[in-house]
Amino acid sequence: MKKVFFLSVILTLLLSVSAFAQGKVGVVSLQYVIVNCDYGKAMAEKMKAKFEPMQKNIEKDATELKKLESELKNQDIALKLEAKQDKQREYRRKVRDHQDSVVAFRQKIQAESQKEQQPILERVQKVINEYGKAKGYEMILESSGGVLYAGDGIDITDAIVTELNKLKKAGK
Structure with a gap:
């Protein structure tokens, strides 16, 4: 029991000493960096x-679906039961096809975006490492990533965007 108490006292002292250590901490918004740096802007244009x-x-497909739905509602009374059911089946099929197309489109965009962002993120990581070392x-x-508050002087996002833009202009 005394050992546990002794270890907890030592641990508390060590943690309190490290809490008083002077260290510079920065905060960066990666999303902001990617969207606003020249690499990210070029990627957005390409996408x-x-x-x-x-x-x-x-x-265009969505507009055609709305038109078909409107026709179904307007012709509802005039159509025979069998013709009405055929049109409804056709409409449901087209809706499913459209929904599948939308899902496939979103998946393509997401996959391509991740593929295009990877080299940018590697550059961002490199710039952040160099900037952090250079600025102490x-x-x-x-x-x-869980930062609830960051003072004005601690956010270095704009500085990282500037460094990335310098890197792009240098052709790297």
Whole structure:
């Protein structure tokens, strides 16, 4: 029992001493960095060019579905039961096809986005490491990873974006 008490006292003392150690801590928003750095902007343009035609097709299909639904409602009284059921089946099939297309589209975007972000994240990590060493930071945290408060001077996100943009302009 005395050993447990003795160990807990030592542990408490060690933790309190480390709490008073002077260390510089920074906070970075990776999402903000990716969206606002030149690499991220180039990726966004590439993604837009690649997926905009697919997006327009999906929107076109949605418009056609609304038109078909409207026709079904307007012709509801005039159609015979069998013709009405055929149109309803056709409409449900088209709705399922559209939903499948939307899901596939979102999955393609997500997969491509992850593939495109990987080299950017590697550059970001490199820049953060170099920036942290150069500026004397003990620790740099990601702001959405549980940081509930960060003072104004602790957020270095804009500085990281600036460093990344310098790296892109240098052609690296």
